[in-house]
Amino acid sequence: MTGPTGGLNPETYEPAVAPVEQTFTPVAEEPLPGQGPFDELTGQRAKEIVARYPQPRSALLPMLHLVQSVEGYVSQAGIRFCADQLELSTAEVSAVATFYTMYKRKPGGEHLVSVCTNTLCAALGGDDIYRSLCTKLGNGAPLKHEQTAGEPGSPGSITLEHAECLAACDLAPVLQVNYEYYDRQSVESAGELVDALRQGERPPPTRGAPLTDWRTVERELAGFHDDLATSVQGSSAAEQTFAGARLAELNGWAAPEVPENVELAPVPDKDAPEKK
Amino acid sequence: MSQQPLAPVLTRNWPAPRSWSLDVYQEQGGYAGLRKALGADPDQLIQLVKDSGLRGRGGAGFPTGLKWSFIPQGTQGAAAKPHYLVINADEGEPGTCKDIPLMMADPHSLIEGCVITSYAIRANFCAIYVRGEALHCIRRLRHAVEQAYAEGYLGKDILGSGFDLDIVVHAGAGAYICGEETALLDSLEGRRGQPRLKPPFPATAGLYAAPTVVNNVETIATVPAIVIGGSEWFRSMGTEKSPGPKIYSLSGHVERPGQYEAPLGVTLRQLLELAGGMKDGVPLKFWTPGGSSTPLLTAEHLDVPLDFEGAVAAGSMLGTTALMVFNETVSVPWAVMKWTEFYKHESCGKCTPCREGCYWLLQILQRMVAGEGTESDIDTMLDICDNILGRSFCALGDGAVSPITSGIKYFRQEFLDLCAVQPAVARPDQLRDLVGTQA
Numbered sequence: 029m030t031g032p033t034g035g036l037n038p039e040t041y042e043p044a045v046a047p048v049e050q051t052f053t054p055v056a057e058e059p060l061p062g063q064g065p066f067d068e069l070t071g072q073r074a075k076e077i078v079a080r081y082p083q084p085r086s087a088l089l090p091m092l093h094l095v096q097s098v099e100g101y102v103s104q105a106g107i108r109f110c111a112d113q114l115e116l117s118t119a120e121v122s123a124v125a126t127f128y129t130m131y132k133r134k135p136g137g138e139h140l141v142s143v144c145t146n147t148l149c150a151a152l153g154g155d156d157i158y159r160s161l162c163t164k165l166g167n168g169a170p171l172k173h174e175q176t177a178g179e180p181g182s183p184g185s186i187t188l189e190h191a192e193c194l195a196a197c198d199l200a201p202v203l204q205v206n207y208e209y210y211d212r213q214s215v216e217s218a219g220e221l222v223d224a225l226r227q228g229e230r231p232p233p234t235r236g237a238p239l240t241d242w243r244t245v246e247r248e249l250a251g252f253h254d255d256l257a258t259s260v261q262g263s264s265a266a267e268q269t270f271a272g273a274r275l276a277e278l279n280g281w282a283a284p285e286v287p288e289n290v291e292l293a294p295v296p297d298k299d300a301p302e303k304k
Numbered sequence: 305m306s307q308q309p310l311a312p313v314l315t316r317n318w319p320a321p322r323s324w325s326l327d328v329y330q331e332q333g334g335y336a337g338l339r340k341a342l343g344a345d346p347d348q349l350i351q352l353v354k355d356s357g358l359r360g361r362g363g364a365g366f367p368t369g370l371k372w373s374f375i376p377q378g379t380q381g382a383a384a385k386p387h388y389l390v391i392n393a394d395e396g397e398p399g400t401c402k403d404i405p406l407m408m409a410d411p412h413s414l415i416e417g418c419v420i421t422s423y424a425i426r427a428n429f430c431a432i433y434v435r436g437e438a439l440h441c442i443r444r445l446r447h448a449v450e451q452a453y454a455e456g457y458l459g460k461d462i463l464g465s466g467f468d469l470d471i472v473v474h475a476g477a478g479a480y481i482c483g484e485e486t487a488l489l490d491s492l493e494g495r496r497g498q499p500r501l502k503p504p505f506p507a508t509a510g511l512y513a514a515p516t517v518v519n520n521v522e523t524i525a526t527v528p529a530i531v532i533g534g535s536e537w538f539r540s541m542g543t544e545k546s547p548g549p550k551i552y553s554l555s556g557h558v559e560r561p562g563q564y565e566a567p568l569g570v571t572l573r574q575l576l577e578l579a580g581g582m583k584d585g586v587p588l589k590f591w592t593p594g595g596s597s598t599p600l601l602t603a604e605h606l607d608v609p610l611d612f613e614g615a616v617a618a619g620s621m622l623g624t625t626a627l628m629v630f631n632e633t634v635s636v637p638w639a640v641m642k643w644t645e646f647y648k649h650e651s652c653g654k655c656t657p658c659r660e661g662c663y664w665l666l667q668i669l670q671r672m673v674a675g676e677g678t679e680s681d682i683d684t685m686l687d688i689c690d691n692i693l694g695r696s697f698c699a700l701g702d703g704a705v706s707p708i709t710s711g712i713k714y715f716r717q718e719f720l721d722l723c724a725v726q727p728a729v730a731r732p733d734q735l736r737d738l739v740g741t742q743a
Contacts, residue, residue, distance in 0.1 A: 080472050082386070082429055083512055088494030089477050093436075114494070127496040127652075129478030130436050142437070146398050147596065147642040148556055148628050192480065192646050193398040194437060197555035197628065198562045207439035235408065236440045249436055249475040253443065260324070260447040262440060264408040270319040271562025272552075275578060276310040277319075283311040283541060283549060290534035292340075292348045293355065 066109050070098055073252060074113045080251070084114050088124055090250045092131055097247035100181050101132040137176045137185035139225050140242045143203045143218070146193040153214060154201040158190050160215045161222055177226070184226045187242075198268040199234075206245040208236030211266060237262030307567045309578060311541050311549040313529050314522065315565040318409040324444050326451040329412040335457060337528030341420040342465040349424035353527065355535035357547040361402075362392055362483075362520030363594065363623045365546070365612040374507035375425045375515045385514040387427040389418060390492065390506075393434040393441070393521045394476055394483040397595035397703075398646060399626035402551040403521040405563055407434070407441035410525070411448035415471065417524035419457060420531060422469050425517050429470055433488055436476045445473045480650035484698050485518040487652065498654045499698035522551060542568035546611035546622075556591075556629035557583040569614065572627060573606040586631040590714065594623020596643045597703025599710035600636075620710070635740040636715040637722055640707045641669035647704035658701035661692040665708060675735045677723045682712060 073094055077087040088110060095106035102125045110121045125131045143158040144150075162170040165177035171188050178185030196202040199211035203218060210221060211234040224231050230239040237259035244254070253259060267274075276282065317323050317332050329335070341349055354369030376383035391414065395403040407414060418430045434442050449471050452458040460468050474492060481487045482497040489511050491497035510516020526548065530538050539547040546568040552575055555561045559580030566575065572591065582588055590600045593610060599620040601608065608618040615622040630639065648662040665688055668681050689705035696702060712719060722738050 083493070085494035086431075086474075086492055089491065090475060092477065093475060124494065124496055127479065128476075131477055145642075146646055147639050148399060148630075150642055151556070151630060151634050151639065191437075192649060193396060193400075195395045195401045195404045195435070197399050197401045197626065198553055199401075200555060200561075204437065207437050209440070237443065245439060248439065249442065251446075251473075251475075253446065256443060256447055256450070260443045261322075262443070264324070264405075264440060264444075266405075268560075268562035269405040269409060270315075271554075271560055271579070272310055272564035272566070273312045273315045273318050275564075276308075276312045276316075279309075281308040281310045281312075283313045283316075284537060286529075286533040287537055290532070290537070292344050292531075292534075293351055295345045295347050296351045 065105060066095075066098060070094065070109075071113075073250070074109070077251060078113065085116070088114060088116075088121065089128070092121075092125055092128075093246050094250035094252075096132065097243045097250060097252075100135045100243055132174070132187075135176075135180035136174075136187035136242065137178060137180060138183055138241045139185070139205050139239075140187050140189065140207075141203060141205050141222060141225075142189050142191035142194070142207075144192070144194045144196075144201060145190040148197050149193075149201040152200045156215050157201055157203065157213055157218045161188055161218060164219055164222060184228050186222060186225055196235075198271075199266055205233065205239060206242045207249075208233035208239055208245075208262075210234055233262070235262075235264045235266060307541065309570070309574060310565060311567045312565045313541075313549045314406060314410070314413065314525055314551060315563060318405070318563075323409050324411055324448070326412060326448070326455065329410070333532070334412055334528075335416055335455075337531040338416050338419050338457060339463060341423060341531050342463055342467065346424045346426060349420065349531070352535055353424075353530060356530045356538040357535070357545070358523065358526060358530060358538065359546060359612060360520055361522035361526070361550065361624070363397070363597075363621075365622060368519065368523055371507065371519070372421070372425050372517055374505070375517060376508065377426060382508050382515055386429065386512075387425055388511040388514060388516040389422045389425060389427045389430040390485075390489065390511055390516055390518045391418060391430070391432040391521060391524060392483060392485060392488055392518055393432055393438070394480075394488060395435055395438070395521070396480045396483055397597060397624055397626065398643065399553070399555060399592055399595045399628040400624040401553045401555065401626065402563060402624065404435075404438050404441055406521055406525060406551070407438070408444055411441075411444045412452070413525040413528060414445070414521055415448050415452050415457070417527040418471055419452075419462065419469055420527050421517065421519070421524055423465075423467050425515075427517070428468050430472075431492055431511070432471065432473045433482070433492055434473060434475055436478055439475075442473055442475055449473060479652070480646075481652040481698075481700060484700065487698070488518065489516065496652070498652045499700075501697075543609070543611045543613075545613055550625055552610070552625045552627060554579050554627050554629065556627075557586060557588075557631040557634075558629050559583050568611040569609040571607050571609060572601075572629075575610075575627065576606075576629075582629070582631060586633065589630050589632045589634060590636060590639075590711075591627055591629045592623070593618075593620050593625070593627065595626040595703075596628070596646070597621075597699070597706050598623040599706045600714060601710075602714050633740060635673075635738065636711045636718050637669065638673055638739045640711040641666070641673050643707045644669050644704065647700065651700060651704070655697035655701070657692045658696040658698075658704065661688050661696075661701065662704050664688060665704070669708075672719065672722050673739050675722060675738075677719075679720060679723050681723065682716070682719050686712065
């Protein structure tokens with residue numbers, strides 16, 4: 029059957045020809061079980077993750093974060109590692125690893141800079157910030173989404189990405205470095221921030237713990253915090269967060285007073301449908 | 305109504321120094337609700353929450369107590385399986401920014417709510433599924449969980465009641481679809497986050513196919529206050545069908561954006577007044593009542609009561625009470641295009657209407673905003689929207705068409721203007737006026 033283009037390629041309007049047969053070579057060698065850069069401690073941690081859940085497979089997402097903390101991305105060896113730990117096939121693990129935005133498939137920078145370019149941030153300057161960082165971090169040509177300035181993993185290297193809504197709209201436009209919030213940014217402040225990062229400095233976030241690097245943060249996401257008692261104290265104070273509470277206090281507005289010693293109603297009759 | 309403009313219940317203690325720590329939380333009366341709850345029969349708690357009229361704060365507004373009562377209890381069939389509580393803390397709906405400040409400022413209110421809820425539904429395992437990008441919330445929650453274990457609020461035989469509970473704070477990995485409750489459950493089981501067919505509902509076949517309650521952060525953090533204050537007190541705020549206080553998140557072109565906890569039923573006009581009005585006095589053009597998946601409203605809707613019924617009556621939905629406010633400088637076709645970029649990126653790919661529809665809608669909108677659209681594109685988009693709405697596997701598809709259909713409904717002329725004389729792309733000066741400076 030010919031379509032409306034009469035047998036022509038609908039994109040080029042040239043006669044359709046059979047595509048040249050393609051051969052695929054694997055991106056990476058499939059590692060054998062037990063191999064890879066994962067030491068005993070990582071194996072121990074993987075088992076700790078599994079122990080947190082009623083069923084082992086629930087450990088897969090945190091375990092992929094753990095893999096990233098070791099390798100800086102999810103490699104074929106990382107996929108194999110998770111598969112071995114959870115008695116899954118590498119295909120099953122790959123299917124999961126490729127579904128989620130936070131799992132990176134190639135090595136990235138010391139820091140990950142994520143600029144919100146969703147509608148609200150964009151309208152308040154997020155698009156301009158992202159474009160200016162692309163230009164600033166590019167070497168000649170502007171950097172593209174998920175590309176890295178500098179040698180991946182080297183000090184001061186930065187992977188840049190545009191992100192979907194980062195749930196800080198009252199503090200727009202926002203960006204994150206290694207998932208720590210830098211609120212109410214401008215082209216200038218964001219430019220200064222990445223300049224500092226490139227020089228090996230670590231300016232503090234507006235909300236979050238003192239900046240580390242992306243791999244350390246991935247280990248935290250996996251559930252291994254070096255010093256939670258300290259990092260938990262990182263600032264979260266933003267006047268926007270408290271806007272309503274402060275205004276209410278100022279004006280003496282409050283919820284109705286809570287009555288004292290309210291009794292709970294007695295157990296309802298057991299005639300509810302779920303109580304057969 | 306003699307209600308005051310703001311009714312801080314959840315947000316009241318947020319400004320306190322170290323509000324996130326156990327000692328500060330307890331100084332403010334924290335965990336008193338848990339002590340009271342553990343002295344009651346679990347069914348009393350379910351009844352209490354039913355009586356309070358608390359409705360889910362994650363967007364859909366489903367009655368919370370009713371949801372809890374769907375969990376089969378007993379020793380036979382599905383009821384005999386372990387029960388689970390799963391907290392949806394995967395906040396990612398564009399505009400929504402209430403749960404993240406809550407978990408940062410007051411994680412113990414959520415933990416206390418989790419213990420009470422788990423006791424009520426007879427669950428011994430609770431998972432808090434937090435969006436991976438919300439790293440600092442994850443720290444605060446894990447720290448709070450550690451403190452709660454040390455204090456005997458979690459673990460074995462909680463406060464001598466014989467009730468056991470473990471809580472795991474689980475980090476997601478960046479997928480908006482995991483805010484959909486069944487996709488969240490699949491993700492929590494270590495799979496791709498794609499929605500499941502319903503029924504069976506999570507109440508009978510949720511996590512690991514066992515009875516599961518999935519509730520939003522704000523919903524569960526409200527529970528301790530209801531246990532202490534009672535249902536009558538809770539109902540003294542808000543409206544008959546939408547009782548209680550609600551965190552409204554104002555963002556965009558307003559003087560003082562931020563979190564404002566007000567009785568349900570407050571209007572945007574009242575909230576704007578509290579937030580100092582429109583930024584620099586530039587007039588309001590359009591806004592969302594509860595995130596980008598809730599149809600746009602305009603300046604004529606300033607007095608719509610923002611409760612579940614009022615938003616629906618105005619042709620929208622209350623959603624997450626994420627009020628994104630845009631002034632006259634923002635182009636509607638451009639804003640709609642940006643939101644469609646989001647839905648196209650986040651569509652999980654499971655069902656064809658959403659996967660293909662979002663992809664093609666974005667192509668059309670990008671062409672239109674570039675000044676190369678035609679009038680018939682508007683009809684084509686509405687036709688595609690018609691084939692997504694109600695025909696997608698989950699609500700993501702329904703949400704994706706909301707900005708487009710409501711944008712065309714209220715601002716059709718703006719779309720037409722982009723197509724007025726072809727090709728508009730040949731008139732760069734005019735095009736800039738039409739789509740604003742952002743494009």
